[in-house]
Amino acid sequence: MTKNILCFGDSIIYGYGDLEGGWVARLRKRIDLNSPESDPQVFFMTYNLGIPSDTSRRLMDRFELELAAYTRDPADNYLIISIGTNDAIRNTSDKSLWTELPQYKANITALINQAQAAGAPVVFLGNMPVDETKTHPYVYDATIESSNHDIKTYELTAQQACKENDVDFIPVFEKAIQTDYPSMLSGDGVHPNAKGHAYLAGLAWEYINGQKWLRV
Numbered sequence: 001m002t003k004n005i006l007c008f009g010d011s012i013i014y015g016y017g018d019l020e021g022g023w024v025a026r027l028r029k030r031i032d033l034n035s036p037e038s039d040p041q042v043f044f045m046t047y048n049l050g051i052p053s054d055t056s057r058r059l060m061d062r063f064e065l066e067l068a069a070y071t072r073d074p075a076d077n078y079l080i081i082s083i084g085t086n087d088a089i090r091n092t093s094d095k096s097l098w099t100e101l102p103q104y105k106a107n108i109t110a111l112i113n114q115a116q117a118a119g120a121p122v123v124f125l126g127n128m129p130v131d132e133t134k135t136h137p138y139v140y141d142a143t144i145e146s147s148n149h150d151i152k153t154y155e156l157t158a159q160q161a162c163k164e165n166d167v168d169f170i171p172v173f174e175k176a177i178q179t180d181y182p183s184m185l186s187g188d189g190v191h192p193n194a195k196g197h198a199y200l201a202g203l204a205w206e207y208i209n210g211q212k213w214l215r216v
Contacts, residue, residue, distance in 0.1 A: 004070050005031065005046045005213070006120075008059060009082040012128070012200075013050025017191035024048040026201035027208075035214045044214065055086045055099050056107035064114050071118060078213050079115050080204060082125035083108075084158055085190070088150040092137050097150070101157060108161040116165070123207060124162050126155040126172030128196060131182045134189025146190065148177070170207050172200070 007013050007024045015022020028046035035044040049066055051058070059081075071077055087099035087107075099107070108124070115122040128151075135146040155173045162169040176184070176199070184196030192200060208214065 001042045002076065003042060003044050004077045005044060005080065005208075006067070006070055006077055007046070007048055007050065007080045007082075008063065008066075009050045009125075010054040010059075010086055011050065011052035011191060012085060013048060013082055014052055015048065015050070015197065016052060017186035017188075018194050018197040020194060020197070022048070022050075023192070023197040023200035023204065024050065026197060027204050030201070030205050031208070031214065034209075053086060054083065056083050056104055056111070057099060059083050060107055060110055060114075063111055067114065067118055067120070071120075077118070077120040078208075079120050079122040080125055081111060081115075081122060082127070083111075084154040085127045085130075085146070085151060088127075088154040089144050089146055090150070092143055092145050101153065104154060105157050105161050108158050109165060112161065112165045112167050116167075121211075121213075123168040123170060123211075124158055125170045125200070125204060126158070127151050128172055128184070128192055128200070129177050129181050131185050131189030134187075138190070139188050148173075152177075168207070168211075170203055172203065175203075 013024055015025060020026060031044050031046050087104045089098045129148045130146045130151060132148060137145045152173050159169045184192055184199055186193040
């Protein structure tokens with residue numbers, strides 16, 4: 001029997017900034033080491049479905065098709081979704097957001113509805129803070145910028161959408177902001193470095209272990 005853990009999102013899911021493949025690759029190692037302890041006849045496959053620069057809208061455009069591609073039985077899938085850092089980007093020219101907040105909430109709700117329609121357990125993972133000394137504007141693109149105020153607002157909005165639809169949410173921003181979070185970011189001040197990806201993998205693993213996903 002094969003079970004799938006599908007991780008959807010953007011470049012942070014993809015693992016940009018980490019030579020070890022990012023937090024999803026690190027999570028896979030933990031899952032591969034621990035899943036045989038529950039039942040040697042059940043094998044967990046962890047898939048990285050992160051695409052750099054994705055927003056919630058872009059994820060919606062591919063979500064249903066990609067989810068179907070991994071679904072033989074809806075009970076085979078567990079979903080982790082983390083999206084919002086790019087939605088909260090502003091254009092420096094006019095300060096407009098890549099995704100306005102009401103639309104972002106609607107997109108998150110739509111993703112939840114599609115996951116629930118497929119019968120797959122789903123959890124959302126929040127967003128890391130940025131180093132604002134490097135994001136006004138971005139060090140690699142002077143046309144865009146990010147603020148921790150916006151990122152916090154978008155995380156809280158995603159958390160509210162999850163609460164309204166009875167879906168679990170793993171907060172990241174409020175926990176990370178109380179740490180030396182710049183040390184967990186790569187040189188661009190946005191993407192996690194190896195330390196940051198290890199931090200996110202730990203949060204995801206803590207949830208999976210607590211929910212006993214591997215004990216089927």
